[in-house]
């Protein structure tokens with residue numbers, strides 16, 4: 001690992017709503033590993049960085065939007081690893097760069113802006129070929145670390161999960177790479193996946209693409225209805241929930257991923273989805289830097 005991870009805080013959320021239903025809800029605070037390469041990103045990058053080292057590539061190329069946690073994590077990781085890196089960004093360079101992109105530049109990432117149309121073709125052989133011609137040999141990391149290497153990296157999160165004690169492990173999904181890795185490494189637990197995007201109906205296919213071998217579909221539960229309007233969309237209800245969770249548990253969540261996942265799980269608890277005796281683990285996958293794009297005073301933290 002690029003940074004030493006000794007132990008990751010595990011917090012049990014106390015709430016009468018949970019105890020009266022004989023449920024335990026805990027949160028694995030992957031967000032506390034590091035302020036930037038926090039959460040799932042450091043894990044997803046692990047094997048891609050190893051590949052770059054093995055192939056003696058000096059440069060990483062990856063992709064993302066203007067608020068991408070993956071871009072900022074990659075920029076920081078490359079700085080630590082002494083690698084050059086290029087971030088291919090969807091959309092035009094606006095006069096005011098997002099906080100995320102400014103951070104990427106500060107870490108030494110070179111940004112290249114491409115149109116949405118070009119971005120849609122970024123993973124075609126022709127596009128990659130062109131990049132290699134421009135920049136020389138380099139390791140290309142798909143958007144969000146999506147792929148077998150990303151999922152294998154995410155599976156390393158199991159090192160920090162007590163085996164055999166949880167009934168459910170809950171994860172917010174963007175590319176579903178983390179979900180794939182956790183599912184692959186699961187023994188008996190059910191993996192609960194909460195997509196942060198609207199209409200993300202290809203999760204099983206995505207997991208299959210990230211998995212060597214069969215997908216454990218029977219151990220997978222997807223809650224589709226908690227995207228709050230779509231990727232990076234939010235409602236006053238979601239923001240209110242985030243502030244409640246902060247006040248009750250001192251747990252900071254990000255509005256793009258972890259707040260939607262926590263909302264889904266607590267809502268499903270209220271609906272009686274989880275049987276008494278369930279021991280639920282939610283992964284706090286980080287992403288708190290994304291809250292900086294919210295207007296000041298939106299959040300209590």
Ligand SMILES: *Cc1c(COP(=O)(O)O)cnc(C)c1O
Pocket residue numbers: 039040069070144172173174175176177178179254257258285286287288
């Ligand atoms: C990137 C990210 C995710 C999504 O992970 P995937 O592996 O792409 O599904 C979830 N939570 C946070 C906080 C993230 O930054």
